[in-house]
Amino acid sequence: MADIIQLLPDHVANQIAAGEVVQRPASVVKELLENAIDAGSDHITLLVKDAGKTLIQVTDNGCGMSPTDARLSFERHATSKIKSAEDLFQLNTKGFRGEALASIAAIAQVTLKTRTSKLEVGTEIAISGSEVLHQEATVTPIGTTIAVKNLFYNIPARRNFLKSNAVETRHIIDEFHRVALSHPQVAFKMIHNGSDVFNLPVSNVRQRIVNIFGNKTNEKLVPVSEETEIVKVEGYVMKPSFARKSRGEQFFFVNDRFIKSTYLHHAVVNAFEGLIKDGTHPGYFLFLTLPPAAIDINIHPTKTEVKFEEEYAIYTMLRATIKHSLGQFSVAPVLDFNKDSGFETPYEYSKKAPQQPHVSVDRNFNPFHTDTATKAAPRFKKQEKGWESLYIGLNDDSASETLTTSEDWNTSKQITVESDPETGQLFPQEEETVQTTFQIQNKYIVSPIKSGLMVIHQHLAHQRVLYEELLKNITVQEATSQQLLFPIALELTKKQWAVLEPLEEALLHTGFIFEKQDGDGMAISGIPVGISESNVAPILQRLADDLLAEVPDAGFSLNDVLAKSLARSMAVRTGTPLNKEAREHLIHQLFACKEPSVSPENKPVLITLEGTDLDAKFM
Numbered sequence: 134m135a136d137i138i139q140l141l142p143d144h145v146a147n148q149i150a151a152g153e154v155v156q157r158p159a160s161v162v163k164e165l166l167e168n169a170i171d172a173g174s175d176h177i178t179l180l181v182k183d184a185g186k187t188l189i190q191v192t193d194n195g196c197g198m199s200p201t202d203a204r205l206s207f208e209r210h211a212t213s214k215i216k217s218a219e220d221l222f223q224l225n226t227k228g229f230r231g232e233a234l235a236s237i238a239a240i241a242q243v244t245l246k247t248r249t250s251k252l253e254v255g256t257e258i259a260i261s262g263s264e265v266l267h268q269e270a271t272v273t274p275i276g277t278t279i280a281v282k283n284l285f286y287n288i289p290a291r292r293n294f295l296k297s298n299a300v301e302t303r304h305i306i307d308e309f310h311r312v313a314l315s316h317p318q319v320a321f322k323m324i325h326n327g328s329d330v331f332n333l334p335v336s337n338v339r340q341r342i343v344n345i346f347g348n349k350t351n352e353k354l355v356p357v358s359e360e361t362e363i364v365k366v367e368g369y370v371m372k373p374s375f376a377r378k379s380r381g382e383q384f385f386f387v388n389d390r391f392i393k394s395t396y397l398h399h400a401v402v403n404a405f406e407g408l409i410k411d412g413t414h415p416g417y418f419l420f421l422t423l424p425p426a427a428i429d430i431n432i433h434p435t436k437t438e439v440k441f442e443e444e445y446a447i448y449t450m451l452r453a454t455i456k457h458s459l460g461q462f463s464v465a466p467v468l469d470f471n472k473d474s475g476f477e478t479p480y481e482y483s484k485k486a487p488q489q490p491h492v493s494v495d496r497n498f499n500p501f502h503t504d505t506a507t508k509a510a511p512r513f514k515k516q517e518k519g520w521e522s523l524y525i526g527l528n529d530d531s532a533s534e535t536l537t538t539s540e541d542w543n544t545s546k547q548i549t550v551e552s553d554p555e556t557g558q559l560f561p562q563e564e565e566t567v568q569t570t571f572q573i574q575n576k577y578i579v580s581p582i583k584s585g586l587m588v589i590h591q592h593l594a595h596q597r598v599l600y601e602e603l604l605k606n607i608t609v610q611e612a613t614s615q616q617l618l619f620p621i622a623l624e625l626t627k628k629q630w631a632v633l634e635p636l637e638e639a640l641l642h643t644g645f646i647f648e649k650q651d652g653d654g655m656a657i658s659g660i661p662v663g664i665s666e667s668n669v670a671p672i673l674q675r676l677a678d679d680l681l682a683e684v685p686d687a688g689f690s691l692n693d694v695l696a697k698s699l700a701r702s703m704a705v706r707t708g709t710p711l712n713k714e715a716r717e718h719l720i721h722q723l724f725a726c727k728e729p730s731v732s733p734e735n736k737p738v739l740i741t742l743e744g745t746d747l748d749a750k751f752m
């Protein structure tokens with residue numbers, strides 16, 4: 134049989150390779166802008182015609198190229214940015230593969246004009262479909278201008294595949310935003326079909342955001358800032374009240390490079406949970422800085438995903454930091470003292486690497502075997518019921534059960550509630566019934582039961598538990614309150630005051646101690662033990678909003694709304710990993726409730742799948 138393998142002609146191979154880097158005009162914009170940044174420019178102009186289909190031109194005032202470098206820059210794998218594989222781990226430039234210019238030149242008509250400060254004359258190169266048309270000396274300012282014309286002119290199939298001008302322009306603007314946001318120290322201009330779209334002066338991050346997204350953005354921004362040994366986080370989140378139905382401005386940058394991360398996005402959404410309506414999306418501009426060696430940059434050239442070495446620690450710290458910032462934004466300090474940042478930081482992250490929250494747990498520990506209690510980690514030794522240990526209780530108050538709220542999963546604060554001696558009795562045979570549980574989607578707890586399978590919604594279940602406890606505290610007993618060294622000041626609207634004031638007594642029983650200040654201010658001097666300071670503002674604001682939203686009717690009880698609202702704010706969130714003991718503890722508490730099967734808002738807390746239901750599925 135005849136041999137059938139052939140080598141592809143160069144131009145075909147080039148076009149195929151180019152397809153990986155250049156999907157659409159916006160890809161060219163990204164590569165050219167990044168090259169301009171890498172060249173050390175502080176003034177960059179992007180000129181676009183017909184959504185980039187006719188022309189994309191980037192002019193910079195960076196280092197420029199010598200005649201030889203100019204010619205080499207179009208060779209595949211020609212780069213000035215790395216010399217050896219080791220350099221890959223200390224990368225501070227956007228590019229490093231040396232593929233972009235070669236790819237672009239394979240599928241468009243490109244003209245390059247460039248000059249370094251050392252030379253009086255510059256170089257002009259014209260190249261089309263990878264073929265150099267001419268190279269000559271030219272008069273041109275220091276820096277580089279690259280014009281890319283008629284993208285995909287030699288691959289009609291690709292050109293026809295491009296979307297409408299509106300769509301392609303949107304993509305270009307997205308790329309422009311990403312580069313401009315992460316380099317506020319560089320002035321940018323964008324011109325489309327002859328008119329200025331953006332004119333961004335050198336500024337700081339906040340001004341850059343405002344210059345791009347409009348003056349109204351300024352008041353929406355809540356600053357975020359935290360630094361640990363692993364990562365530095367800076368930037369802004371949008372106030373919860375500005376969350377939008379459409380996915381608005383959501384930007385992560387790692388070492389000034391835009392990235393997408395569903396994992397980190399989840400951390401942000403998690404921090405916002407309870408503060409924004411379902412179906413709305415928080416806005417954020419977050420800049421992470423970490424050593425280049427701690428991220429995997431060995432990724433596809435056009436992909437924006439990044440792998441972090443310490444993903445989980447970054448997640449935890451990001452969530453905590455944003456929660457903290459959100460808690461602070463509406464809270465002005467009452468006393469004018471120099472804030473010690475450590476004082477207000479609810480976690481000891483400032484100088485320490487974040488740690489996984491639920492450590493020091495004895496994996497072999499069975500909470501339902503009392504004789505194993507002594508085997509629990511030493512700090513929990515004194516507790517009789519092993520399952521409390523899970524909730525990272527620090528105080529060993531034997532008269533009370535300690536239970537961490539979701540907000541404090543990482544901060545080791547607890548809510549202290551009077552213990553019901555009967556707790557757990559509704560589960561007389563725990564040894565058999567709650568032996569195996571597992572969590573799915575960080576949302577449901579699944580447990581085999583005699584007749585089949587039970588699925589419990591963790592957030593709703595915890596709401597039920599907290600709701601009954603809070604209601605009991607409000608109506609019967611007084612809960613312990615945590616005295617604050619410096620009262621928290623909270624501004625409320627007249628309407629919010631009108632609904633909160635009548636609840637002063639009830640709130641006191643949940644642990645809130647507050648006083649009305651001049652105007653519509655509120656000074657909070659005591660808070661429930663389970664709540665961290667940064668969560669006070671959002672919890673009370675939400676409570677006021679809930680009360681305002683409630684339509685009074687015959688069955689309307691303020692205490693009920695109060696308990697429901699607090700339970701909702703404090704309950705462990707969907708998305709929170711629960712370990713074995715935490716799951717069992719929750720089940721245990723749930724079945725000690727009067728109405729374990731429905732949430733305070735009448736949603737089902739659990740479902741059961743009978744063996745016969747399963748059988749039916751396998752018919």
Ligand code: ADP
Pocket residue numbers: 164168169171172193195196197198206207211212213214227228229230231232233234235276277
């Ligand atoms: P990479 O950016 O991965 O190195 P490119 O193909 O994008 O690869 O660029 C190849 C080389 O051309 C770069 O390494 C750089 O030396 C040079 N270069 C490209 N654009 C510019 C520019 N605007 N100013 C100065 N040098 C540039």
Ligand code: MG
Pocket residue numbers: 164167168227228229233234
């Ligand atoms: Mg490049």
